[in-house]
Amino acid sequence: MSFAAGLTAIPPHGSGLRIGLFGGSFNPIHDGHRLVAEQCLKRLGLDAVWLLVSPGNPLKDNDSLPSLEARVRAARARLRHPRLVATGLEAQRGYRYTVDTLIWLKRSCPDTHFVWIMGADNLAQFHRWESWRDIAQLMPIAVYDRPGATLRAMAALAAQSLAPHRIPEQRARELPLADPPAWTLLTGVTSALSSSAIRLGRASGTK
Secondary structure, X not given: OOOOOOOOOOOOOOOOOEEEEEEEOOOOOOHHHHHHHHHHHHHOOOOEEEXXXXXXXXXXXXXOOOOHHHHHHHHHHHHOEOOEEEEOHHHHOOOOOHHHHHHHHHHHOOOOEEEEEEEHHHHHOHHHOOOHHHHHHHOOEEEEOOOOOHHHHXXXXXXXXXXXXXXXXXXXXXXXXXXXXXEEEEOOOOOOXXXXXXXXXXXXXXX
16 A cells, blocks of 8 residues: 555654654544643653554454544644654554554664653553553553543553552653653643544534
8 A cells, every 4th residue: 555755754763862652543633632742742851752643443443444644644734843743654564553563663763762652541451452561561651641541540450560660750751761661650731532522523413
């Protein structure tokens, strides 16, 4: 499958840079996604955050998923920030699972310090991800608070298993250089926006 030029390129990177990786379908992208990216950029001391627009979540029904090109372009239009970059690089390489993407990025950018970013709702089901324990061993993880999801997430298998490797939120800026497994939970300003709720609203004609 061919893609429009630049949509699946690996963004600028370099030795010593600290880059957050925020994956998802972004169907659609919304201000809650931007809030998480901006907060992680600031509170983790990152040089950039890449939004990895996935070809499709293996845990979800992707039959009605808009094209990758449409979602990448929408994400770039919404972000409009020099250090927040949307890319569909996974699709170009045929990756469906996060673990494969992270292995490839670590090999391709060996001197870049990556941090995986996920919402608390994803931590709650992280144990269902392909090779989730390997993901935790590949790079540090920043979990961002999500209204109504955090208590369930912290009681879930992955959080309990990784509890000994948790870095206090007050030391979050240490996370990008920490040896994995390492993770932190970022709390504070949150958004109740949800892609699924937005889609439902559009389908019912209320949004």
